[in-house]
Every structure is written in C-alpha cells, then in structure tokens.
Amino acid sequence: MSLDFGPAVALSCRECGTRYDLGPSFACLECFGPLEVAYSFGSVTREDIAAGPANIWRYRSLLPVPTDVTSKQNMNPGWTKLVKADNLGKVLGLRDLHVKDDSGNPTHSFKDRVVAIAVEAARNFGFHTLSCSSTGNLAGAVTAAAARAGLDACVFIPADLEQAKIAMARVFGGKLIGIDGTYDEVNRFCSELIGDPLGDKWGFVNVNLRPYYAEGSKTLAYEIAEQLGWELPDQIIIPVASGSQLTKIDKGFKELISLGLVEDKPYKIFAAQAAGCSPVSTAFKAGHDVVQPVKPNTIAKSLAIGNPADGPYVLDIARRTGGAVEDVTDTEVVSAIKLLASTEGIFAETAGGVTVGVLKKLVESGLLDPSLTTVVLNTGDGLKTLDAIADDAAPTAVIRPSLDAFRAAV
Amino acid sequence: MSLDFGPAVALSCRECGTRYDLGPSFACLECFGPLEVAYSFGSVTREDIAAGPANIWRYRSLLPVPTDVTSKQNMNPGWTKLVKADNLGKVLGLRDLHVKDDSGNPTHSFKDRVVAIAVEAARNFGFHTLSCSSTGNLAGAVTAAAARAGLDACVFIPADLEQAKIAMARVFGGKLIGIDGTYDEVNRFCSELIGDPLGDKWGFVNVNLRPYYAEGSKTLAYEIAEQLGWELPDQIIIPVASGSQLTKIDKGFKELISLGLVEDKPYKIFAAQAAGCSPVSTAFKAGHDVVQPVKPNTIAKSLAIGNPADGPYVLDIARRTGGAVEDVTDTEVVSAIKLLASTEGIFAETAGGVTVGVLKKLVESGLLDPSLTTVVLNTGDGLKTLDAIADDAAPTAVIRPSLDAFRAAV
Numbered sequence: 001m002s003l004d005f006g007p008a009v010a011l012s013c014r015e016c017g018t019r020y021d022l023g024p025s026f027a028c029l030e031c032f033g034p035l036e037v038a039y040s041f042g043s044v045t046r047e048d049i050a051a052g053p054a055n056i057w058r059y060r061s062l063l064p065v066p067t068d069v070t071s072k073q074n075m076n077p078g079w080t081k082l083v084k085a086d087n088l089g090k091v092l093g094l095r096d097l098h099v100k101d102d103s104g105n106p107t108h109s110f111k112d113r114v115v116a117i118a119v120e121a122a123r124n125f126g127f128h129t130l131s132c133s134s135t136g137n138l139a140g141a142v143t144a145a146a147a148r149a150g151l152d153a154c155v156f157i158p159a160d161l162e163q164a165k166i167a168m169a170r171v172f173g174g175k176l177i178g179i180d181g182t183y184d185e186v187n188r189f190c191s192e193l194i195g196d197p198l199g200d201k202w203g204f205v206n207v208n209l210r211p212y213y214a215e216g217s218k219t220l221a222y223e224i225a226e227q228l229g230w231e232l233p234d235q236i237i238i239p240v241a242s243g244s245q246l247t248k249i250d251k252g253f254k255e256l257i258s259l260g261l262v263e264d265k266p267y268k269i270f271a272a273q274a275a276g277c278s279p280v281s282t283a284f285k286a287g288h289d290v291v292q293p294v295k296p297n298t299i300a301k302s303l304a305i306g307n308p309a310d311g312p313y314v315l316d317i318a319r320r321t322g323g324a325v326e327d328v329t330d331t332e333v334v335s336a337i338k339l340l341a342s343t344e345g346i347f348a349e350t351a352g353g354v355t356v357g358v359l360k361k362l363v364e365s366g367l368l369d370p371s372l373t374t375v376v377l378n379t380g381d382g383l384k385t386l387d388a389i390a391d392d393a394a395p396t397a398v399i400r401p402s403l404d405a406f407r408a409a410v
Numbered sequence: 411m412s413l414d415f416g417p418a419v420a421l422s423c424r425e426c427g428t429r430y431d432l433g434p435s436f437a438c439l440e441c442f443g444p445l446e447v448a449y450s451f452g453s454v455t456r457e458d459i460a461a462g463p464a465n466i467w468r469y470r471s472l473l474p475v476p477t478d479v480t481s482k483q484n485m486n487p488g489w490t491k492l493v494k495a496d497n498l499g500k501v502l503g504l505r506d507l508h509v510k511d512d513s514g515n516p517t518h519s520f521k522d523r524v525v526a527i528a529v530e531a532a533r534n535f536g537f538h539t540l541s542c543s544s545t546g547n548l549a550g551a552v553t554a555a556a557a558r559a560g561l562d563a564c565v566f567i568p569a570d571l572e573q574a575k576i577a578m579a580r581v582f583g584g585k586l587i588g589i590d591g592t593y594d595e596v597n598r599f600c601s602e603l604i605g606d607p608l609g610d611k612w613g614f615v616n617v618n619l620r621p622y623y624a625e626g627s628k629t630l631a632y633e634i635a636e637q638l639g640w641e642l643p644d645q646i647i648i649p650v651a652s653g654s655q656l657t658k659i660d661k662g663f664k665e666l667i668s669l670g671l672v673e674d675k676p677y678k679i680f681a682a683q684a685a686g687c688s689p690v691s692t693a694f695k696a697g698h699d700v701v702q703p704v705k706p707n708t709i710a711k712s713l714a715i716g717n718p719a720d721g722p723y724v725l726d727i728a729r730r731t732g733g734a735v736e737d738v739t740d741t742e743v744v745s746a747i748k749l750l751a752s753t754e755g756i757f758a759e760t761a762g763g764v765t766v767g768v769l770k771k772l773v774e775s776g777l778l779d780p781s782l783t784t785v786v787l788n789t790g791d792g793l794k795t796l797d798a799i800a801d802d803a804a805p806t807a808v809i810r811p812s813l814d815a816f817r818a819a820v
Contacts, residue, residue, distance in 0.1 A: 345554030
C-alpha cells in the first residue's frame with residue numbers, strides 16, 4: 001500500500017513519545033496514550049496559503065492529506081466567516097469581539113473539517129466503509145462525506161437525538177444505527193466493533209482514524225489567525241465535548257508560531273461546557289488533574305460526552321495559558337442563543353449557546369479582559385436544535401390580510 | 411439626503427425606459443412597468459474582483475451599494491460553493507455538471523444576497539424598519555440582516571409555513587406576523603401597508619426596495635462565471651417563484667459579456683417550477699406570452715407564488731436563449747432531494763429538489779445537451795423543509811449496544 005499523507009511522517013504517542021508508522025492506529029502499544037500525527041513541515045509562507053482555495057485545503061501543507069487533495073471528491077469544508085461582532089461586543093462590554101461561525105460548513109457544523117481529513121485517511125488505508133459514534137452532527141458530516149467520496153457509510157448515534165440531526169444523517173444514504181444508551185455507550189460499542197470481523201476495512205473517523213481526523217480542528221486555529229490578519233487572538237472561548245477540538249486549536253496556534261507565520265504572543269484558552277455535562281469544568285474548579293465521568297443531562301447534546309477523552313489535556317491547556325473552564329445552565333444556553341441571534345444575525349446550535357453564555361459569564365466574573373481581542377466559537381447550526389427555542393417558534397400574531405387587523409395586532 | 415449607490419445612477423422602467431432618480435420607487439408612473447437599476451459602470455477587471463472579499467462585495471462595483479459597503483454591518487453573504495457534481499452527473503449522464511449551492515449563505519438560502527443589497531438601500535433612504543412578504547426563507551434573511559444592521563424588523567408570512575422557517579424568522583428578534591391567506595394575499599397586504607402611515611419609513615425589501623433588492627441575484631451569475639474560470643455555462647437550471655432571480659441572472663451574464671469580463675457565447679436558461687404551482691411552465695408549454703395566476707399546492711413552499719410578477723420575462727428569456735420551462739411533481743421533488751444528497755452530500759430544500767428534478771427530466775426528454783457545461787441551482791437548505799423527507803427521518807435500526815444485536819440488525 002503506497003500512502004500519501006503529505007507532510008505527515010509518523011504517529012507519535014502524546015504521553016511517552018513512542019513513534020509508529022502511519023497507520024489506522026490510535027493508542028500507544030507501550031503506555032496506551034493517544035497517538036498524534038507528527039510532521040516534517042517544509043517551508044510554508046502566508047503567500048502560498050493565501051493563493052490556495054477558499055476551504056481547509058489552503059492549509060494542506062500543514063495537514064495529513066495527499067499533496068493532490070484538491071483534486072479528490074471531498075466536501076471541501078472550512079474558510080467559514082470570522083464575524084466582527086460589534087453589536088454583541090457592545091452588549092457585553094467587549095472592545096474587539098469576533099465570532100468564528102462554523103455553521104457555514106457544508107453540513108453546518110465544524111465536524112465537516114475533521115471528517116474531510118478522515119476521508120483522505122480512509123482512502124489511504126483502502127477502507128470501504130466510513131463510520132463513527134456521534135452525538136448527531138458527526139453522523140451527518142460522515143454520511144454526506146461518504147456519499148460524495150463514493151464510500152459506504154454506517155454510523156451510530158444515541159437513539160434519542162434531535163429529529164433534524166437524525167434526518168440529516170439519513171438523507172445522504174448509508175446506514176444509521178440508533179443505540180439504546182448514552183454517547184459513551186455508543187463509543188464503547190464502536191471500539192468493540194473495530195476488533196470484530198464485522199468492522200474489517202471500516203474507518204471509524206473518531207476511533208481508528210482519530211489521529212488524522214482530530215488534526216482537522218487545527219484548521220480553526222489557522223483560519224482565525226489568518227482572518228485576524230495573521231495574528232493570534234488574545235482570548236478564545238472553545239466548547240468542550242471530548243476536548244479534542246480545544247487541544248488541536250492550541251496545537252495549531254503553536255505550529256503557526258514555530259513556523260513564523262504569526263508573531264509569538266501569549267493567548268488564553270477558555271473552555272466552555274453545559275452545566276448538565278461539565279466534568280472538565282468541575283475538575284478545573286476543584287483544582288483536580290483527573291476528570292470524573294458524569295451522566296449527561298443537557299439540551300446541548302452535541303457536547304454531551306460524560307467521559308471526555310481529552311479532558312486532562314483541556315485542564316492543562318486552560319491552566320497553562322491562564323484561561324479557565326466554565327459552564328452555563330440550559331436556561332443560560334437558550335438566552336445566549338437569542339442574544340447572539342438578535343445582535344449578529346447568527347443562529348447558533350445549543351453548543352454555540354454554551355460558548356456565548358460562557359463568554360458572558362467570564363466577562364461578568366472578570367476572568368476575561370474586555371479590552372483584548374476575543375474570539376468565540378459557534379460550532380453548529382440552530383436549525384439542528386430547534387427544540388431549544390421551540391417556545392418562540394410561533395408568529396408574534398396571526399391576522400387576516402387587512403390594515404385594520406394589523407392595527408389591532410400592533 | 412445624500413445618497414451613495416456606487417455605480418447606480420437612476421431607476422429605469424423595464425417596459426418604456428422612462429428614467430427616475432434613485433428613490434424608494436418600484437413602478438413606472440407612465441406605464442406601471444417595473445423599475446430597474448441603471449448603472450454607469452467604470453472599468454472593472456477580473457483582478458479587481460479577485461482581490462475583493464470572499465462575499466458578494468467583491469462585485470460591489472457592479473451593484474447599487476455604497477463604495478465603502480465592506481465597512482458596514484451587513485451579513486456579507488455569497489461566494490458560496492460551485493460544486494463539481496461528477497457523481498450526480500454520472501447518474502444522469504451529464505459530462506460537466508455543477509451545483510451552485512446557496513445553502514452555504516448565512517441564513518442558508520439565496521435570499522441573503524438580495525436582502526444584503528436592500529439593507530444598504532434602506533440605510534440610504536433613512537428607513538428604520540425592514541419588512542417583507544415572505545414564503546419563509548426571506549423572513550429569516552430579513553430579520554437576521556436587520557438585527558445585524560441595527561434596524562427594526564416586521565415581516566409577513568402565510569401562517570401555515572414550515573416550523574423551521576417560522577423559528578428562524580423569530581429567533582433574530584423583530585415582529586413576525588402570520589397572515590391567514592396565500593403568499594399572494596400577503597404580498598397584496600404589504601402593498602397596502604406601504605401606502606398607509608403605519609408603513610412610513612419602512613423598507614419592504616421586495617416591494618418599495620425591490621429594484622435594489624432584485625439586483626442581488628446578479629451575484630449568482632457573477633459567481634458562477636468567475637468560479638467556472640471566467641466562462642459562462644452553456645446551460646443553467648434556475649427555480650422560478652416570482653421569476654426575478656432568473657431575469658437577474660440573465661442580466662448578470664449579459665453585463666459580464668458587455669464589460670468584457672467573459673467571452674460572448676450563447677447560453678440556454680431553463681426555468682424550474684413545482685407542478686403544484688407551475689403557471690409559467692403551463693404558459694410556456696401552451697405557447698402563451700401571458701401567465702395565468704394559479705392557487706399553489708406544493709411542498710415547495712419557497713416557490714409557491716401563484717401570480718409571479720416576472721413570469722412574462724421568464725417566458726421571454728427561456729424562449730430567446732433556446733431554453734425551456736419545466737415542472738416536476740412533489741414526488742419527483744422528494745426523489746431529487748435524495749438523489750442530490752446521496753451523490754454529492756448536499757441536502758437541498760424542496761426548491762433544490764425542484765431544480766434537480768427538472769434537470770433530470772430535461773436530460774430524459776432530450777432538451778438538455780449532456781455534453782455541455784451545465785449548472786443547476788440549489789437555493790435553500792434541507793433543514794428548513796424536513797417534512798419533505800419525514801418518512802426517512804428515523805434510524806435504519808435501533809439496537810442495544812452489543813455486537814450480537816448489531817449482527818442481528820444487519
């Protein structure tokens with residue numbers, strides 16, 4: 001098998017540093033630590049990147065993908081808007097606030113980024129079926145990407161997900177299997193399936209393709225920096241489900257510094273959770289290094305991972321950068337969705353309500369410096385979590401088509 | 411009042427050519443014909459455009475907007491993906507097929523384009539409230555854009571719309587008034603309101619701001635040509651509600667030719683309607699120049715305009731370019747949504763099912779040349795019309811998290 005992973009040269013254990021050949025592996029044989037992609041970057045310039053396409057492949061020289069990735073059938077996500085949020089900033093008292101709005105991706109969540117990388121890994125390894133455990137957004141991203149890439153799809157979700165996410169995971173074809181259980185149970189089931197002949201030649205994007213898949217989140221860091229004019233933000237608020245996205249955004253910022261693409265400067269990373277699933281926030285506030293698993297109970301289902309694999313790394317990064325981990329209640333999530341919508345015209349998923357709600361809380365508690373450049377992530381789309389605002393999903397008034405009726409109504 | 415409409419110099423009657431100063435007018439005082447924006451274009455080069463932002467403002471020198479529009483609070487829509495649809499093309503037997511996917515816009519429909527222009531007109535005229543009659547998508551686009559622009563919003567819809575469209579029109583704030591009646595009745599009501607003191611200083615984007623608003627659709631033509639490498643497509647399939655979008659895409663192509671930005675060549679414009687609301691298709695097939703109004707009955711609610719204002723122009727353009735007007739049943743619409751999703755990973759609204767369904771029908775009937783470069787428009791997002799695929803909105807199977815249960819299910 002001839003592999004082309006561009007600048008990627010090996011897998012490396014995040015804990016003990018043991019290196020492995022590039023393959024569909026995800027855990028260190030020595031210490032069971034998670035494997036990460038290791039690179040040998042060539043010279044990368046701002047100009048080369050700017051000359052690339054308006055999607056994540058403008059950063060292909062920093063990603064584990066084939067050199068000719070732009071000629072492949074892929075969803076080509078990314079290069080979503082970084083919205084200068086002056087209205088929201090004014091309400092919250094922030095001088096320079098930006099919303100990175102990943103609802104603009106093909107299936108309207110940041111998951112298109114990570115799946116796009118996993119698709120290329122699946123091709124490299126000759127897998128015929130693309131699979132995942134998912135809290136919803138990922139299932140849609142995987143089935144869509146598989147359809148376009150000409151791969152089979154079979155994805156696994158907790159059976160009680162939002163209708164819109166289920167519909168979106170079905171319409172692209174492929175099999176959608178509901179599991180009677182939590183996301184963490186779905187995840188364990190997928191790990192079993194990988195060891196079974198049934199799962200042979202299957203690429204589970206967030207299990208055996210995870211080292212590649214996870215790298216897709218680095219593109220959020222690259223885009224934010226490029227869209228800020230090749231500068232790092234001072235403060236960034238990132239939602240935490242497994243914690244992978246947050247750790248990779250930190251990795252992306254560090255790569256940009258070491259490649260000389262941005263000036264080195266301190267930045268603070270803040271992690272956001274829903275109170276109904278806040279194991280990392282709880283550990284942060286208690287000063288612990290270990291994350292105690294919880295059973296999720298929140299409307300922010302896309303963040304409802306009770307046993308976050310990268311939780312300890314999130315704690316470490318928040319502490320190292322001078323950030324924090326905070327959580328908000330479901331009521332605060334709904335208020336934050338409405339606040340963002342009515343100030344910036346951005347309709348966020350519950351996960352976006354979590355980050356904006358945490359942003360508000362951090363300003364109020366003084367943990368965030370309102371004079372600095374701040375970026376808050378919206379990772380999904382409000383149309384997928386309509387139930388959260390169902391109380392308002394009716395017209396202000398229903399009238400006959402006459403001026404008198406309108407006068408009476410207003 | 412000092413107006414800045416960039417290259418726009420006047421309004422001009424589409425029927426008799428009478429010219430008027432730029433103002434919130436929409437009908438000719440001489441002949442009641444519709445008013446259009448007239449321009450005095452300076453020199454416009456491909457390089458200037460390519461150096462612009464990744465949104466419709468890259469074409470600001472061809473639009474009725476202020477020179478400094480990029481510094482305004484606006485949703486900045488556009489520059490959506492032109493997807494090379496080789497999988498769908500293979501299924502249909504087309505050699506070079508592209509999907510222009512406007513679900514990537516901020517509120518996930520092409521309406522963000524036209525509203526963005528209307529917002530700048532409303533500002534120019536000192537209006538404080540943004541309004542519209544809407545079949546759903548427009549209401550969300552208007553309330554979102556008003557929120558971001560700092561304007562009030564009050565929008566009018568038929569009361570029986572899809573829940574997702576109602577929710578999306580409410581979450582951004584502003585008033586949402588449901589009217590007991592069809593879209594055409596909503597529209598007539600809005601025309602009355604403009605003449606009433608209640609509607610003073612209100613910008614109805616598709617009534618008194620219509621000449622400006624409608625120009626936003628030209629950006630679809632510009633983007634398609636630029637994304638094809640500054641070439642016009644040979645064939646394009648466009649959905650018809652009022653018909654405005656189709657006439658403006660034709661106008662956009664002609665402007666690109668006359669400005670020397672693309673080579674002059676023949677192109678065929680095909681119009682697509684749902685069988686349950688097909689007044690233009692009916693007139694085309696009967697050889698009529700006049701469009702008889704109908705009462706709509708189709709799941710493609712965003713196209714359910716029974717009395718399309720620009721119907722006669724659509725007939726004229728389809729005939730002049732050698733195209734056609736065709737319609738498909740609701741069943742064909744649903745099949746086409748699934749076909750597009752399962753081949754390209756694009757989840758289209760019912761309106762996209764109409765265009766893809768018509769595309770298929772035109773290939774089968776031989777009206778479309780399968781060897782030529784063909785573009786089909788998807789103007790909206792499947793998440794807003796979930797009812798259309800509700801029968802499939804359930805998992806393939808629901809199982810306990812065990813390999814045995816999975817084996818039994820597959």
